[in-house]
Amino acid sequence: MNWAARNGHINVVKWLHENRIEGCTTFAMNWAAKNGHFDVVKWLHNNRKEGCTEDAMEWAAKNGRLEVVKWLHAHRGEGCTEHAMDKAVENGHLDVVKWLHEHRKEGCSASAMDVAAGNGHLHVVKWLDYNRADGCTEDAMDDAAANGHLNVVKWLYENRDEGRLEHAIHLAILNGHDVDQWFPQDP
The missing domain is CATH 1.25.40.20 (Ankyrin repeat-containing domain)
Incomplete structure (x- = not known):
C-alpha cells in the first residue's frame, strides 16, 4: 500500500x-x-x-x-x-x-538565504531579506558565484554586508564561469 x-x-x-x-x-x-x-x-x-x-x-x-x-x-x-x-x-x-x-x-x-542564493532563487533571497531576520552568511555570495548566479551575487553585493566579492569571483572562475560579463567593459 x-x-x-x-x-x-x-x-x-x-x-x-x-x-x-x-x-x-x-x-x-x-x-x-x-x-x-x-x-x-x-x-x-x-x-x-x-x-x-x-x-x-x-x-x-x-x-x-x-x-x-x-x-x-x-x-x-x-x-x-x-x-x-x-x-x-x-x-x-x-x-x-x-x-x-x-x-x-x-x-x-539561518542557512535558508544561503541555500536560496546558491540555487539562484533571487526572488526568495529578496523576500527572506525583507521579511525575516535570519540573514545570511558569506556562503550566500560564494555559493551564488560558484553556481554562476550573477544576478544574485550583484544583489547580495549591493544589499548585504556578508561576503567578499573577490573570493566569490575566484569561486566562479574555479567553476568555469566567465566572469568578464559580470563587470562593465572599459571603453
Whole structure:
C-alpha cells in the first residue's frame, strides 16, 4: 500500500485496504503528500489509522505542494520543523515559503538565504531579506558565484554586508564561469 500511495494509485490503495491485511505505514501518507497525490492523502486520513509524520508537510513543502501543506496544517497534528521552509526555499517555492511564514511558527534555519542564493532563487533571497531576520552568511555570495548566479551575487553585493566579492569571483572562475560579463567593459 505504501508504494501504491507513493505513486498516486488510489484505486490500488482502496483495493489493498479492502482485500489485504498488511496495511501500510506512515510512509504512505508522507510519500503521497510529497508527490502531490492529494486524493490519496485525504483518503488515507479518512480511512486508515497510520497517519503521517512531520515529513509529510516537509516533503510537500519541498516539492511546492502548497494545497497539500495547507490541508495537512488544517487536518493533521504532526506539523513540521524548520526543514519545511528550508526545503521550500531551496527549491524556490516562494508561495509555500510565504504561507509557512504566515501560518506556522517553525520558521527557517539561518542557512535558508544561503541555500536560496546558491540555487539562484533571487526572488526568495529578496523576500527572506525583507521579511525575516535570519540573514545570511558569506556562503550566500560564494555559493551564488560558484553556481554562476550573477544576478544574485550583484544583489547580495549591493544589499548585504556578508561576503567578499573577490573570493566569490575566484569561486566562479574555479567553476568555469566567465566572469568578464559580470563587470562593465572599459571603453
